[in-house]
Amino acid sequence: MRLAESVRNVLERSDRLRAIYDFAGSFPLYRRLVASRITKRIAEIEATRAYNVMIELSSACNAKCHFCPSPTLERKKQIMPDEVFEVVLNKLQGDGIKPPVIDLSTVGEPLLDRALFTRIRRLKEVFPQSKVRFTSNFSIATEDHISQVFSCGLDSIHISLNAAKAESYAKIMKLNFDTTIRNVNSLLEQRKTRSSPLNVLVSMVLCPENSGEEPAFIRMWKGRVDSIRLQRAVDWGGEVEVRTPYRPTATLYPCIDLFERIVILSNGEVALCCQDAEGIIHQNVRDESPFKIFHSSKFKAFRDQHLHGEIGKSPMCRNCYAVHSNGANWMFRNFN
Secondary structure (H helix, E strand, C coil), X not given: CCHHHHHHHHHHXXXXXXXXXXXXXXXHHHHHHHHXXXXXXXXXXXXXXXXXXXXXXXXXXXXXXXXCCHHHCCCCCCECCHHHHHHHHHHHHHCCCCCCEEECCCCCCHHHCCCHHHHHHHHHHHCCCCEEEEXXXXXXXXXXXXXXXXXXXXXXXXXXXXXXXXXXXXXXXXXXXXXXXXXXHHHHHHHHHHCCCCEXXXXXXXXXXXXXXXXXXXXXXXXXXXXXXXXXXXXCXXXXXXXXXXXXXXXXXXXXXXXXXXXXXXXXXXXXXXCCCCCCCCCECCCCCHHHHHCCHHHHHHHHHHHCCCHHHCCCCCCCHHHHCCCHHHHCHHHC
């Protein structure tokens, strides 16, 4: 694992080390250093229009994780229509957006989209310099899916596993552990056989059902995948009850994604961020360009709140990892 990732995993697991980390982040000199970096980074992004993009191809999911808003999602669960997908691509091009990274998932399961791999090929045609990735629970992956993962041009896959044991996996995700592990093993075996550069990340959201499984999870995948991520549950802007919240007294730092990532939901609406499951902006790419929406007054109000030290007043933001990172995701690009 990368050093930054290992540090992040330790901080997510230990309340004591997290408290020390939070204390270090409260020093005025460090805060001024981060503020300077924020100003510089925002200017860089705006000058180059190198905004990362997240396109939700599916808002439906076959899993029922209690720490995810998907099971209780109020907006329509659907696959992004072809017409909306093409509007997104055309308008991103028209806006001169040059995304370093394009993510293809938020709260849904991308493998439910039968056009997934065709769409990845299309994205690689339109944005050949962009890294394309998606997050999946991988439980419904077939051998055909796995073969297409390697042939479509995908750069990275993030597999959400959330447990090291079958019993806890079933409680958390309501899926079959053995099936999923078999699918992941097949993916890794084919990656080795093909000498593929595909980046594979596995993750576990920390919750009472998988408590104590972190060491076993790391042992299970260390040396077999490129990244292992442990993450505290977040409340998705108040949509989900979180039993292990971050310290309310910690110094909060502006969210980097609020300034550099454009998130487009399956209905064509631009979301505030990746944690905005229902979509609170209510502006659609069918009617306006993603760039203009991203720089609208609604976004400006949230950005001003972040830059002026008022993040704690926002239920949407105050319990998210991004604002509890002590500015590390501004200082170090690999800390996200």
